[in-house]
Amino acid sequence: MTAQDTSTTSLQLTEEGQLRHFLTLDGLDRALLTDILDTADSFIEVGERSIKKVPLLRGRTVVNLFFESSTRTRSTFELAAKRLSADVLNLDINTSATSKGESLSDTLLNLEAMASDMFVVRHSQSGAPHFIAESVTPGVAIINAGDGRHAHPTQAMLDMLTIRQHKGRFEGLKVAIVGDILHSRVARSQIRALQELGAAEVRVIAPATLLPRSVEALGCTVEYDMTRGMKDLDVVIMLRLQKERMEGALLPSEREFYRLYGLSREKLALAHPDCIVMHPGPINRGVEIESAVADGPQSVILDQVTNGIAIRMAVMSMAMGGQMADRNRQSLERKVL
Amino acid sequence: MIQLPDVEQLLQQMEADLRQTLARRGVTDPVMVGIRTGGVWLAEQLNQRLGLSGPLGELDISFYRDDFSRLGLNPRVKPSSLPFDTEGRDIVLIDDVLMSGRTIRAAMNEIFDYGRPASIILAVLMDLGKRELPIQPDVTGQVVSMAPNQRVKLRGPAPLRLELRETSE
Numbered sequence: 001m002t003a004q005d006t007s008t009t010s011l012q013l014t015e016e017g018q019l020r021h022f023l024t025l026d027g028l029d030r031a032l033l034t035d036i037l038d039t040a041d042s043f044i045e046v047g048e049r050s051i052k053k054v055p056l057l058r059g060r061t062v063v064n065l066f067f068e069s070s071t072r073t074r075s076t077f078e079l080a081a082k083r084l085s086a087d088v089l090n091l092d093i094n095t096s097a098t099s100k101g102e103s104l105s106d107t108l109l110n111l112e113a114m115a116s117d118m119f120v121v122r123h124s125q126s127g128a129p130h131f132i133a134e135s136v137t138p139g140v141a142i143i144n145a146g147d148g149r150h151a152h153p154t155q156a157m158l159d160m161l162t163i164r165q166h167k168g169r170f171e172g173l174k175v176a177i178v179g180d181i182l183h184s185r186v187a188r189s190q191i192r193a194l195q196e197l198g199a200a201e202v203r204v205i206a207p208a209t210l211l212p213r214s215v216e217a218l219g220c221t222v223e224y225d226m227t228r229g230m231k232d233l234d235v236v237i238m239l240r241l242q243k244e245r246m247e248g249a250l251l252p253s254e255r256e257f258y259r260l261y262g263l264s265r266e267k268l269a270l271a272h273p274d275c276i277v278m279h280p281g282p283i284n285r286g287v288e289i290e291s292a293v294a295d296g297p298q299s300v301i302l303d304q305v306t307n308g309i310a311i312r313m314a315v316m317s318m319a320m321g322g323q324m325a326d327r328n329r330q331s332l333e334r335k336v337l
Numbered sequence: 338m339i340q341l342p343d344v345e346q347l348l349q350q351m352e353a354d355l356r357q358t359l360a361r362r363g364v365t366d367p368v369m370v371g372i373r374t375g376g377v378w379l380a381e382q383l384n385q386r387l388g389l390s391g392p393l394g395e396l397d398i399s400f401y402r403d404d405f406s407r408l409g410l411n412p413r414v415k416p417s418s419l420p421f422d423t424e425g426r427d428i429v430l431i432d433d434v435l436m437s438g439r440t441i442r443a444a445m446n447e448i449f450d451y452g453r454p455a456s457i458i459l460a461v462l463m464d465l466g467k468r469e470l471p472i473q474p475d476v477t478g479q480v481v482s483m484a485p486n487q488r489v490k491l492r493g494p495a496p497l498r499l500e501l502r503e504t505s506e
Contacts, residue, residue, distance in 0.1 A: 018409055035412045042397065045416035050424075051450040054400035056410070317400075321409025328407045 011133055013322075015329075020322035021133045021142045022315040024151045025192045033160070033196055039314040040161050040307070046083065047309060056317045057086035060117040064090045065107070066145070067123040072281055073145050073155070076305070077120045080312035089116070104128070105135070112137050118320060119143070126150035126185075139327055141319040143312075149185050155280055156189030158311040160197060162304050163235055166276050170194065174232050176203040176223075178261060179239030179288055180210045186280050187239060191218050205229035206261065209251070226261050230270035238263050238279045241288050254287050263289045268298065276300045341489065344497040347462055347478030348379070352386045354476040355429065355460055362456065364427040370394035372444050373415065375433030375491035379462055382497070383431065394419040394428075401443035417447065424452035433491040435461040438472035463489060463499070 009027035014020050017032070025033070046054055062081040064074055069092060081088045093107065111119070118141045121129040126148030133142040146152040160170075167173060175194055181187045181204050194202045203221040204211065215222055223229035230236070241257065251257050258264075263277065277289075277299045285291045294301060359367060368391055371380030377395050384393055399414035430444060441459060448454060460476035465483055483489065488502045 018412075039410065039412070039414055042400070042414045042416040045418065046400070049450055050452050053450065055446070056400055056405055317410050318412075321405060324406045325409035 008130065011130070014326050016325070018322035018325060019315065019318045020326060021129075022153060022319050023129050023133060023142065023144045025153045025156060025189050025196070026151075028196070030196050030198070033157070033193060036157055036311070036314050036318065037161050037164055039318060040157075040310040043083075043310040043313040044307070046313075047306070053083050053085055055085050057081065057084035057117075057320055060086045060320060061115060062086045062088050062118045062120065062316070063111055063114075063116045064088065064120045064145075065111070065122070066090070066092050067104075067121075067128070068146070070122055070146070072305070072308075073122065076308040077143075077145060077154075077312050077316075080309050080316060081118075081120075083309070084313055084317055086118075086316075089114075104132070108132060108136065112140065116140060117323075118316065120145050120316075122146045124148055139323050141316075141323045143315060143319060146185055149183055149188070151189045152185040153189050154308070154312055154315060155186050156193045157315070158304055158308040159190055159237065159278060159280070160193050161307045161311055162278060162300055163276070165303065165307070166300060167234060170197040170199045173199045173234045174201045174203065175199050175235040175237065176205050176229055176233050177220075177237045177239065178205040178226065178229070178263065180241055181206050181215070181239070182210045182212050183242065184239050188218075190237060191220060195219060203229055203233075207251070226267055227270065230267050233271035233275045235276050235278065236263065236268070236271060238277070238283075238288050240280060240282065241284055243284075258287055262287065263293050265290060265292055265296075268293055268296075274298075278304060281305070341499040341501055342463075342479050342481075344462070344491070344499060348382055348386065348497075351379075351460055351462070351476055351478050352383060355383065355387065355458075358458060358475050359429075362427075362458070364456070364458070366391075367427045367429050367458070368392075368394060368421055368423075369429050369431060370396055370419065370444075370448065372430070372432040372440060373397045375462070375493065376431045378491070378493040378497055379433060379460075380429075380431045381494070383429075383460070392420045394421070394423075396444050396447055398440060398443040398447055401447045403439055403443065419448075419451050422452060423448060423454050425455050428454045428457045429460055430457050431460050433462045434489060435459075435464045435472075435474055435477075436467050438468050438470035441472050442470055462491065465489070 012021040012023050064077055066074055078088050120143045122145040128147050129142050129144040144153055177187050191202050203223055205223045205226050279301050283289055283294055369380040369384045371377035380393050395418045397415045397417050399411040459474045461474045462478040464477045464480045486504045490500045492498050492500050
């Protein structure tokens with residue numbers, strides 16, 4: 001672990017090893033990741049009840065602080081917070097208007113004055129949630145909802161939950177992530193989670209222009225040819241292709257990309273017959289995935305959405321619980337002194 | 338040193354009392370709901386003894402505990418399961434040890450989130466007193482008074498036996 005990792009770990013975990021922020025999967029061990037998945041399993045059951053609410057965050061205020069827009073992630077975080085009985089405030093903030101550092105600090109001061117208990121942060125700059133967690137008042141939990149190219153830990157964990165539901169395990173699984181690895185915070189978090197949970201092989205399949213230069217350092221197998229890369233797969237995760245990458249001349253054309261790296265029925269047939277197909281959404285039909293595959297029997301894309309609510313309920317309640325246990329310990333210590 | 342009772346005998350006692358209570362209340366078609374983990378083992382036993390054919394409910398009350406704000410979330414939480422419609426049903430709620438009454442309050446809150454039952458009967462293996470809430474069992478295996486440093490725990494699932502532990506406090 002680097003010094004950076006160690007400081008993040010002490011920031012997001014309490015002395016007892018409970019979550020108090022959820023910023024990155026780096027530094028979280030298999031036992032904690034498994035706890036998150038198990039807790040989420042219990043929240044799935046809550047979603048099937050007549051009253052889909054539990055009182056864990058009753059009386060707490062959760063602020064969805066989105067500096068970058070995202071309908072799906074924001075709405076599942078909102079639903080998750082509401083199912084935990086929290087009050088929710090949604091703020092979409094356009095960063096382009098003011099100098100970013102200043103607006104961030106000012107925004108936070110204002111929100112803290114409203115007695116918020118948790119910030120769910122999405123930001124285009126890597127490290128923004130970490131920065132907020134370092135400077136926020138003690139007792140306020142920060143959840144990373146995606147920062148720059150760095151991490152998207154709740155997306156990775158809902159993917160892990162979906163894989164475990166369908167495969168029952170991680171040991172022995174061969175998993176490929178296909179598409180724009182270079183710009184993907186989702187891929188980084190997925191790779192980390194799959195490795196920690198014990199997947200046999202994590203393969204990245206992409207053109208050289210969409211791979212990070214130090215891709216081998218991630219500990220993955222690299223495959224440029226998708227036809228070869230599909231062999232023996234148990235899980236294939238497609239990434240969303242950002243249209244602006246086309247303009248950046250990293251790719252020849254959508255049609256060319258689809259021909260080489262799009263998931264068609266023919267390419268899927270090269271994997272294990274029970275290989276599941278995942279995609280973080282929103283999907284570009286006919287660009288990274290064929291419609292018949294996205295809607296086909298091997299697709300678990302809609303399960304991912306449902307699982308997203310349960311995973312977000314799990315990390316929100318675990319982080320809030322960690323903050324409160326921290327506060328309780330401190331007040332007990334003060335009494336002893 | 339207290340002599341811990343035999344679980345088998347307590348279950349016989351509970352079965353007889355439960356039959357009486359159900360008859361008195363005119364309940365003919367109850368469903369059993371056990372609180373994890375001890376309560377679930379007892380519910381399985383009582384379900385058999387009463388010859389009930391229906392599925393059992395299992396509650397994990399971790400999401401309803403009133404000490405979340407002091408301790409955080411129990412990391413060992415398991416999904417609750419009530420595999421029947423609770424709306425309008427007569428429920429027998431079963432736990433191993435009753436003390437403060439907080440677990441029972443949490444369990445009743447959780448049951449109501451599945452629907453509004455017609456009634457709830459509370460059956461416990463042991464009542465240790467020390468109540469902090471106005472909750473009383475309808476059926477009790479045995480009332481036991483213990484020293485403040487003593488705790489009793491049900492071990493199982495087979496055989497079911499009680500275990501006494503003494504803390505250093």
